[in-house]
Amino acid sequence: MSLIRFLSSYKSVWGGLIANTLCLLLVIVLLVGPLNNDDSYLNLTCESCGEGIEMSGVKVWELASVLIVSFCCFMLLVTAKTTHPSEVNALRAIKSSLIDPMKHLDNWSKGDPCTSNWAGVSCSTVGTDGYMHIEQLQLLNMNLSGSLAPEIGQLSNIKVLDLMWNNITGSIPKEIGNISTLQLLLLNGNKLSGSLPDEIGHLPQLDRLQVDENQLSGPIPKSFSNLNGTRHLHMSNNSFSGQIPPELSKLQKILHWVLDNNNLSGFLPSEFSNMPNLRILQLDNNHFDGAEIPASYGKISNLFKLSLRNCSLRGSIPDLSGIKQLHYLDLSWNHLTGSIPSNRLSNSVTTIDLSNNRLIGSIPPNFSGLTELQNMSLANNMLSGSVSSTIWQNMTFSLTARLMLDFRNNSFSNILGDHNPPANVSIRLEGNPFCENASQADIAYFCVNEVGGSNTNDNSIDQSSVCAVQGCPLDFYAYVPACPVQCFCAAPLQIDYRLKSPSFSYFPPYEHPFESYLASSLKLELFQIFINLTVWEPGPRLRMHLNIFPAPNSSHKFNIPHKFNTSEVLRIRRIFMTWEFLDNHIFGPYEVLSFTLLWPYSSVILESQSSGITKGELVGIVLGLVGCVVSISGLFAILITRRRATCYHNLSRERALSRISVKINGVKDFTLKEIALATDKFSDSSQVGQGGYGKVYKGILPDQTIVAIKRAQEGSLQGQKEFLTEIEILSRLHHRNLVSLLGYCDEEGEQMLIYEFMPNGTLRDWISAKSEDSLSFITRLRIALGSAKGILYLHTEADPPILHRDIKASNILLDSKLNAKVSDFGLSRLAPVPNVEGAIPDQVSTVVKGTPGYLDPEYFLTQMLTAKSDVYSLGVVFLELLTGMQAITLGKNIVREVKMAYKSGIVLTIIDNRMGSYPSKCMEKFLALALRCCQDEIDERPSMSEVVRELEDILSMTLESDIILPDSTVTYSESSSSSAYIRKHVSFDVSGSDLASNLSTAIPPR
Secondary structure (H helix, E strand, C coil), X not given: CHHHHHHHCCCCHHHHHHHHHHHHHHHHHHHCCCCCCHHHEEEEECHHHXXXXXXXXXXXXXXXXXXXXXXXXXXXXXXXXXXXXXXXXXXXXXXXHXXXXXXXXXXXXXXXXXXXXXXXXXXXXXCCCCCEEXXXXXXXXXXXXXXXXXXXXXXXXCCEEECCCCCCCCXXXXXXXXXXXXXXXXXXXXXXXXXXXXXXXXXXXXXXXECCCCEEEECCCHHHHHCCCCCEEECCCCEEEEECCHHHHHCCCCCEEECCCCEEECCCCHHHHHXXXXXXEECCCCCCCCCECCHXXXXXXXXXXXXXXXXXXXXXXXXXXXXXXXXXXXXXXXXCXXXXXXXXXXXXXXXXXXXXXXXXXXXXXXXXXXXXXXXXXXXXXXXXXXXXXXXXXXXXXXXXXXXXXXXXCCEEEEEXXXXXXXXXXXXXXXXXXXXXXXXXXXXXXXXXXXXXXXXXXXXXXXXXXXXXXCCCCCCCCEECCCCCCCCCEECCEEEEEEECCCCCCCCHHHHHHHHHHHHHHHCCCXXXXXXXXXXXXXXXXXXXXXXXXXXXXXXXXXXXXXXXXXXXXXXXXHHHHCCCCCXXXXXXXXXXXXXXXXXXXXXXXXXXXXCCCCHHHHHHXXXXXXXXXXXXXXXXXXXXXXXXXXXXXXXXXXXXXXXXXXXXXXXXXXXXXXXXXXXXXXXXXXXXXXXXXXXXXXXXXXXXXXXXXXXXXCCCCCCHHHHHHHHHHXXXXXXXXXXXXXXXXXXXXXXXXXXXXXXXXXXXXXXXXXXXXXXXXXXXXXXXHHXXXXXXXXXXXXCCCEECCCCCHHHEEECCCCCEEECCCCCCEXXXXXXXXXXXXXXXXXCCCCCCCCCCHHHHHHCEEXXXXXXXXXXXXXXXXXXXXXXXXXXXXXXXXXXXXXXXXXXXXXXXXXXXXXXXXXXXXXXXXXXXXXXXXXXXXXXXXXXXXXXXXXXXXXXXXXXXXXXXXXXXXXXXXXXXHHHHHCCCCCCCCCXXXXXXXXXXXX
16 A cells, blocks of 8 residues: 555656556566476466367466556556545535436446546646546536535535536525635526525625526525625526615626516615626516616616616606616616606617606607617607607618617607608607698608618528539538638537627627627637527527638638537637636627537537646656556567467357347348448449448449448447347338338448438439429429328337438438438437327437438427427428528528518529429418428427328329429419418518527517
């Protein structure tokens, strides 16, 4: 034991060298032993060689050498620092109290947390106790439930505790208050209940507390006034009650104080004006019955946003002209009285919402000339006088600017000045007296639901491109839209992101500054940032899907896809997850809803490695290990050469005889030699495709059967048991619209699946083909029906049922007669097994996998896979069939583009003109069905059986029609009946909650 203590004490490169030297000395001493002593030989039975076969010639000293040198290397390993025992016990207790259906924490039972890279665990060296300590615990969005163990307080050196977006219940352990090093406490998006522990108020280094979107209740502890270093308090969407403690005004560093959607009451502390750094005060939807807005709030000089909507406030509006940086003011849905203050607000103001109060008087002149104004709502008050056109007349609008003016339901008597607002100004004036008596056409013009406000965004659909349609070889890659290198193809990181309290109500003018802000914070070029989708959510909060692309390097080649390396993925994720973004109060606080890594990033281990080992220690350990490995390798080489040839011969024969094999009806076990012969040794000329799993080859068997051979690449190999299980499942699938599995090869580290060959390739190839000799409408309809029937078989008739999870045009193959067959079940999941009552659950939890552009938004956000997820993906394929577009092209999403075209009344102009003639009614029904399949809400999508039934009806209608000539031409003209039909059968809001849209022109929901 003294030797162990000695060796464990070294902490530098010299320690490694010492251990290495000891290993080599032991080897030398042992090697000069009595090599010719016959007594040193042992006869051993080699059990693995077969019964009764002896292995002689192994010397006692050889065995001893192996044991001693192995012990030496074990000593070297134990000298490496390990995690403090109390923290290991704490992690085990945390795991035992959590429910982990996705098995994210399975490796928490193996090895040491810091050296074995436990999921979500990051470590560092602090202090001089010789142990590693947990620095971060990040378990974001892992579908965890259960409760938090009080032992979490034993992580005494942790800085980041991130459990966001899970389903954890129970109370917050008071023991968290013991972690004096804690900087980020992130518990939002769970189902935590009970009250906030007073002990949290004694965390001296806490920078950010996020407990929003839980079920917490009770008062806000007065002890929070001790959080002298805290800058962010996010506590919205809970049930906190009682008075806001005035003592919290002591928080001199607080920036964002977000407390909306609770049950707070009492008065608004006037002392908040003493917070010099306060930028956002958001208290919407609370119950300050009878309270007034303190006049002192006009002295919060650095405030960007004041939002007190629906708080039951009374009294008058205070003078807020002293807030020189005010961008956003919302005092709507209260009981405020009196007139609007006449002093001028900040020139930076974007939003003024005073609607639904009891305000009187006229619109003050200071509401004119606010150059950044986007939204002014004075609706549902008792205002009178005239509306002056100077509010909008003298404004200079950029191409992305917009102004919404809502003056409904007041007592305005006239409009002074210009009666012709610019196109990007929307005015609502109905419900005022002059509208009831309006006789002049230009006055009546203002009394309709909305005037002006045309969408200035460029939402045109551009299908032309200088880049080859199939230039990006895999569906996971895309052209980088703004890259200075033309047609640069790369794999983006996809992040679901939300601005929790932005200081604007209309995003397009801020889109470019926001991209610059992200690029600067992430230390990337501007063209690497692409905002794919934006949606306003209640709050108002702005949700977006971000694509972050790698940049081309000096050796880039045309059409060769690029991706981030692992270190860059981890760097970008760390910046997002540890809030290292630069402060920008216009955009306000943000939150990451998911950082899901799809292929080709799916193999990246997100948990950062331990960072506390010094370079000297690392070099020493490496040198010591290298020496030991060399020593052991030498000894084993001697042992191997001394083994009798008889043992080798019998061992090889026995292993060959004991090779695991399965006999599955109709599925052949091919040898590697047979496959190599069929593909001309996997020559490039035999390759016909490539995907995330590996390459696909065309092969010709000795009986002249043509087959498709899918060969797994290194990194995608499964364990043998899992591989054979998959084969067994696939062997049970027999349907005319599924590609048949003929055999497999599992030999010499190779894993291959042999399928029937489909001579007409993939549907993606036909859709992308530039040739005018394309698929007719009726052929496309038959392909859609065949695909749907194949998937319906997987859902309802396969035993057990299967969810495909990766339906896309490149996974639908066409035989010699252009019949559709669904292929590639590499990502498929077995559907949930029936419960005790015989019913199959609606959904199954699983890590998000699939192809961007085809992913069900609900599945992407919740990780809950359903049969309707396959319906969504198939709906995207239907849109591809109808339009000839790809799922994602140059950053454009096909679902969004088709919905935008529908909203603009030009939906027929994007139909693929290579289909020839078709019955318009049939096309309209097909398009309506495709859009229904692509609804964001799963309840609004049809089932797969409904899809099949509707397609059969459409096909029947088409066959009965006279317009089914594939080689004729068609001239497009917008039909009002088509839009009416789609509007009748498809219900979606492209400007609101629709995740597949990017219309930021909608007024943020209240």
